[in-house]
Amino acid sequence: MDLSSVEKAYQRLAGVYDTVFGAIFHPGRKAVLDHLDLNPGEKVLEMGVGTGLSLPLYPRDVEVYGIDISEPMLEKAREKKVSEHLDNVKLLEVMDAEETTFEDDSFDVVVAAYVVTVVPNPKRCVDEMRRVCKPDGELVIVNHFQSENPVMGRLERALAPLSSALGWRPNMRQRELVEETDLDVVEQRRVNLFGYWTMLKCRNNKDASASK
Ligand SMILES: C[S@@+](CC[C@H](N)C(=O)[O-])C[C@H]1O[C@@H](n2cnc3c(N)ncnc32)[C@H](O)[C@@H]1O
Incomplete structure (x- = not known):
């Protein structure tokens, strides 16, 4: 996976993304909001905000900042900001x-919904989430991780060489990501179809991880 193949994949997908991935990924986006204790005036960063499907879910008294590598995906997010009067969305930038x-x-x-298996270097992405988040703030990741079911796991490993074409990595293991990035997971939920995706809510343990 490299950045230009990710950009190309989402340039192709931008026009159909909401139709294909809107409803199917919605429970995971909703789970993020249901498990956050947001206070008025707080600031949230959505890494890989995409077409902005999560933006209307945020309370209007919270400031939301969205970034993405794909300009065509962000254009759709900007359209939602205007059509749904989302004045609390303060930034949508490449x-x-x-x-x-x-x-x-x-x-x-800092939220990354369906993003960590898409970026070229997942550890760098999580490190960046940690850096820009306040100490003891919250990092939330929603992702599909490689299935523990042996048949599905084998299928996902077989699909791994197609990652660039698919636009995501089907064979990332949750345990490896958590260990490699030193994530302090405080809550974990299975979400979406058959619980095939996972939401990880983590405390931003930046001081502990920096001192290691
Ligand atoms: C599967 S989509 C998820 C979009 C959105 N979070 C959602 O819930 O539908 C993955 C998004 O991550 C973006 N992305 C991939 N690599 C990125 C990177 N290195 N930096 C920022 N965004 C990236 C893609 O452009 C795409 O919009």
Whole structure:
């Protein structure tokens, strides 16, 4: 997976994304909001905000910032901001989730919904989520991880060489991601069809992880 193949994949998908992935991924997006304790005035960053399907789910008294590598996906998000009068959405900009321009400790919550298996370097993306989030803020990741079912797991490993064409990595293992990135998972939920995706709510343990 490299950034230009990701961009190409989402350039192709932007026009049909909401139809294909709107309803099917909706329970996962809703689970994120249901498990966040957001207070008025808090700031949330959505890494890989895509077409902005999650934006209307946020309380209007919370500021939401969205970044994505795909301009065609962001154009759809900007249309939603206007048509749904989402004045609390403060930014929708092209930026790489592995290397943003935000200062340290800028956000109370950082969300990556269906993104960590898409970016070229998942660890760098999680490190960046941690950097821009306040100490003890919340990091929320929703993703499909490689199935523990042996048949499905084999199928997903077989699909791995097609990652660039698919636009996502089917064989990422949850345990490896959590260990490699030192995520402090405080809550875990199976979401979407057959619970095939997972929501991980994590405490931003940046001080603990920096001292290791
Ligand atoms: C599967 S979509 C998820 C979109 C949205 N979060 C949702 O819930 O539907 C993955 C998104 O991640 C974006 N993306 C992939 N790599 C990225 C990167 N390095 N930086 C920022 N966005 C990226 C893609 O352009 C795409 O919009």
